[in-house]
Amino acid sequence: MGITKQELEAERFVHRGMRYLRETFPTETKAMDDGVLKNRLINDCEFVMAYGFETERDVMGLVDLLWRLPEDFKANPDYGWVEEILSDKEMDASLKTEALQNAYALFAAVAESGKGENDGTEL
Amino acid sequence: MTERNCKATLYVETPDIMIPKKLKKDIMPRDPEELGTAVGHVFFGLTDEKGREKTYGLHACCALYGAENVAPGDRMEFFSLKKVAGVVTEETKEPYDEKLVYHITRSQYDAVRKYAETAVEKPPKYNIWTSNCVIFAYKALKQADLKLPPQLLPYSPAMVTVGVRVLERAAKLKDGLRKAGRKLSAVFSSDRKISLSALEKMKSPKKMEGFGVRSLVAEAKRKAR
Numbered sequence: 001m002g003i004t005k006q007e008l009e010a011e012r013f014v015h016r017g018m019r020y021l022r023e024t025f026p027t028e029t030k031a032m033d034d035g036v037l038k039n040r041l042i043n044d045c046e047f048v049m050a051y052g053f054e055t056e057r058d059v060m061g062l063v064d065l066l067w068r069l070p071e072d073f074k075a076n077p078d079y080g081w082v083e084e085i086l087s088d089k090e091m092d093a094s095l096k097t098e099a100l101q102n103a104y105a106l107f108a109a110v111a112e113s114g115k116g117e118n119d120g121t122e123l
Numbered sequence: 124m125t126e127r128n129c130k131a132t133l134y135v136e137t138p139d140i141m142i143p144k145k146l147k148k149d150i151m152p153r154d155p156e157e158l159g160t161a162v163g164h165v166f167f168g169l170t171d172e173k174g175r176e177k178t179y180g181l182h183a184c185c186a187l188y189g190a191e192n193v194a195p196g197d198r199m200e201f202f203s204l205k206k207v208a209g210v211v212t213e214e215t216k217e218p219y220d221e222k223l224v225y226h227i228t229r230s231q232y233d234a235v236r237k238y239a240e241t242a243v244e245k246p247p248k249y250n251i252w253t254s255n256c257v258i259f260a261y262k263a264l265k266q267a268d269l270k271l272p273p274q275l276l277p278y279s280p281a282m283v284t285v286g287v288r289v290l291e292r293a294a295k296l297k298d299g300l301r302k303a304g305r306k307l308s309a310v311f312s313s314d315r316k317i318s319l320s321a322l323e324k325m326k327s328p329k330k331m332e333g334f335g336v337r338s339l340v341a342e343a344k345r346k347a348r
Contacts, residue, residue: 004321006318006320006321007321007324007325009315009317009318009321010317010318010321010322010324010325011321011325013311013315013317014322014325016310016311017311020306020307020310024306034327035327035330036327038325038326038327039326039327039329042322042323042325042326045317045322046319046322046323049317049319054316054317055312055313055314055315055316055317056311056312056313056315056316056317057307057308057311057312057313058313059311059317060307060311061304061307064303064307065300101297101300102297104296104300105293105296105297105300106289106293108292108296109289109290109291109292109293109296110289112292113288113289113292
């Protein structure tokens, strides 16, 4: 039985996705062999696609953001905003990505600012 | 006129304790005796299309350094709930450590300017908790419907400092995400949809799996049902 067009495209997508993740997140991917990274990417894609993300660009855009969050973000109540935005039925994929990026930038900035700079002990 | 060719700038003289130690030698010079050095000060500037800036800041008359006819001890009066005489001054000589720049239209500029000039003529009373330099600057900039750093009561230069720093960091993080977005757009199709079933088939078989006691008990219970 030959490989279908969809399977070929999926294979190419995963290959490019893995390369992107290795380039963008070298520290996080260093300890992962290709099999582990591939499964992690596919799991992330499945998670993302469950919220209505369909195209390669939209899916990878959100996977990229997920990699910037702590691994336990799904169980961490501090990151409840991720699920809240993803579940919003009135937003399409690009609006969800934009909202998540804005929320992430603000959340991460607040978290970073609590690390000593504001009492003059940092820097 | 909707062109944003004017500017409103919120300036913060950061409370001394919040200035990173390594930067203290590089910040703008200030008088260590002045109260603003310890507690901070906030003022704002308005810049027109030609780049000319005018600055405004509210002070308690009795707390101005070198205020005439007021004994140094009386300056502490303004720490009470009492409102004291205020004065809106040009702040060109005031040091600042953080700033938030808004690009605004001429009509926004005019709205803030009108408020500020009225305050110069008829200065509001000053109270450190309810009518201080931050509240004055916020009220003025609100005339242009600007989004200002969030505040906890009482409004303070410390909170403005945190707000400006958070906004700067958030903007940098957002830039990083935009850069990543451009890279993604070059590599991944915006039209091609991914097949979930095709992805599922591609998963590598796991080489090793761990099962803790919780999983094993849950599995046993599931089988028993």
